[in-house]
Amino acid sequence: MVPAGWYLALAAALFGVGAIGVLVRRSVIVMLMCVELMLNSVNITLVTFARMHGSLDGQVLAFFVIVVAAAEVTVGLALIVNLFRLKASTDADRVDELRA
């Protein structure tokens, strides 16, 4: 069997890639996708520990994460649609109304 640490290392790598995506990409749509990547990496961690500890609680929590992620994407995409109407663009750098 594969030790838990390998799965965890994969999850950490996915998390890092997702973070890089959020930080580097300018399209808000892709940024949202990268957030999904990060959420998934955390889910892998949860499921891995669920197996290691021999309990289903981690799987249930991962399930909740999936549901909440769905809600988050729904609202996030609605925001993006609104933003696009306002700016005619999905470029995150075009939005700087909060600039001091």
Added chain:
Amino acid sequence: MTTAVASAALPAVAQQEQAAGSGELVGFFALGAIALGAAIAVVMMRNPVHAALMLVTNLLAVAGIYALLEAPFLAVAQVIVYAGAIVVLFLFVIMLLGVSREERLGGGIPLQTPVGLAVGAALAVVLVAGVAGPFLGPEAVCGPEGEAAAVGAGEDPQCAGLAEANEAGNVRGVGEILFTDYVWPFEVTSALLVVAAVGAVVIGRRHEPASDLVDGAEPSGAGSGTGADEDGEVG
């Protein structure tokens, strides 16, 4: 690009693969490589449509990893919810807005790209070292007892605790715990979904004169709302 990264990652763990020598190990490396490669591709693809397709690839690979980790219910839910609903929603919005053109990288804030790369990479390294590091040995397979806690021999061993929990099937196990121990979070989550659906309708509504409001709210509001409803049914 994707294959290059995946193949670069493979040789480093090739020896351990042979040492372990089980079906799970093969599956892990194959699916892990696909997931990681697809994730990197999501970040590097300039066209949002391509990025979304790579995301679907990544999500399916992660669903496979769930299956490897003896969580078949989650694997199925992952395929239905993520690949079936969320990514479709992404694609839907991309098409709706017509932004499927090339996107410029960099720009804007000075040093954002290099610093972002450095921070993300450092996060990954620190997490690997800090979270994965302590569990790399064979004793970390099924908790402190290690391999000894595994039941069943040959091609398909299982951890003892999880095997017990999954005795009547994984779906039944998850369902029982979800509707007993976790019934309150479950209900709250369903309320959250409703709120999200309503919120999406309100946010996505076009702000035009009242007479046009019903027609104007149709495309985006209805689209988002439908997506949320689908998610709710799945949950």
Added chain:
Amino acid sequence: MALESVTQAADGTLLWWSWAIPVLPAVSAAVLLLLGARMRRAVAAGLALGSVGLSAVLSTAAFVAVQAGGGEAVVRTVARWMPVGDLQVDWTILLDPLSTVMLLLVTWVGLLIHVYSVGYMADDPRFSRFFAYLNLFVASMLVLVMAEGLLTLFVGWELVGLCSYLLIGFWYERPTFASAAKKAFVVNRVGDAGFMIAMFVLLATAGTLSFTELVPGGADALGTGTATAVGLLLLVAAAGKSAQIPLHVWLPDAMAGPTPVSALIHAATMVTAGVYLFARMSPVVLPEVGTAVAWVGAITALVAALVACTQRDLKKILAWSTVSQLGYMFIAVGVGSSVAAVFHLLTHGFFKALLFLVAGSVMHAMDDETDVWRMGGLRRAMPWTFATAVVGWAAISGVPLLSGFFSKEEILAAAADTPGAGAILVIGLVVAGLTAFYMTRWLVLIFLGRPRHADLAPAPHPHESPAPMVAPLVVLAAASALGGLINLPGSQWLAGWLEPSVAPFEPAEPMIGHTLLEVVAVAIAAAGVAAAAALYLRRVDHERLRERLGLLHELPRESFYFDALYERAVAAPGHALARGSATFDRVVIDGAVLGLARGTAGLASLGRRLQTGWLRSYALAIAAGALLLVVVVIARVV
């Protein structure tokens, strides 16, 4: 001895309502200040008059009650004010012959002035506010008069000062009026300092400020040193409040206020406080201190009378006249005859209130003209005003059988009966002549002779004042004429009445027979009247006369340069200090503050750059923070 027969109203009900006497006008003042702007004028005036009227009725009742008690003092503790360790300060009311007679003067004359103000201030936009201040003024004076101890008296003393500030500066839109109010306030503070130090000394030595504990013992109980110090400090206080040299400079400027206020300040309230204080403390005043008081009074009387002879402003003449007459009262308390001082205080209260209200009536008719050289011949247009003015003139000039004649004679007689007061007596006689002179001048220039206002532009059309203004004139004229009855040489009713309250006057061998003194005084007054009539009724070249008199005319005209002296000696160094402080404030204090502010602003503008408004930069900050946290957590676990 005075106040020995004090009782803490044994049955607990005697005069229990006496606290309402000052509280009623005070409440009315508060209501008018808070709600007056929305009241109709009739309501506001009704409230003000009603409260003072009720207060006057209660004062009369208190007077009657004290009289029924045979002049026995009533002490009532109304409220506990400051219990501080051993020092227990209460608001305690003292009702004895002296305070009740003062109550009568304050409330009734105050009421008449209120009535007069209804007509005089009818067109003023701040009508209700004026009555609020008037009410507060009366209330403050009542607190002062009814006080049982120096501390309570000081509260009234300060409130009176505040009210005078508010009322003198009532038309604060005019800078000169506002600065006159400030001047009155500041000069009064000098006297207040004396008052406070006197209280400190008394607390430190005698341990009490209560009249019923201090006064019966007299000066002996205090010891000579303390009694001298307290007496001289109280002289400073009284000089400030009662406008005696050298603190007299505020009173002539106080003319800036509306004329009813002048009447109130000069007759019923405020300036009489100093005389009242000395009458109240008379048993404690040593003869040596008394001599100083008498000399201050004498010099003030003379200087002010001289100044009054040269002024052109009809209210300023009266103001200097008040200073001069207060000098008489100080002579009286100085030589030890508090009865004579209070007697003159009362009669002066009547005729000076009358004269000021006459002046107000004249100004009302002349479109606020105040220069007597631009009046003349007003007797035809204003018969009532003229008739009452003649009564007032006769009373103050010392025409026999009118009130001023008796009270002035009493003072002169007291001076004549005091050894070593010969010079003061002479000054008093001279001032009597000067008084007759300047008052005749005032009367002649305003009411008699040929009208000199026809060529003014716009020419005023003199007319009689409305009934609310004339009625108080008539009442006060009657009081001025008959006021002497309260202490006729034969009956001496006031002397008998005040006997329990004040130190008795022990006459020595008179320097001059009292009958002869009366004849001399009347002769001198007649000479003054004749001189003024000769100068101002006939055609005299006044310009040449002034040139001939030279310094003798210039010094009084310029009020003996007191203001200029204070300007040089006090105000100029004060200005220099203020400028220095301002520079220090601007350069050092402001520099530090502004420097700090600029530094903060600089730091802030540096920090502001962090707020780029770019989503990704915030995300980067969050990621970096998360990285840091993970590193810290892992480092601690490992």
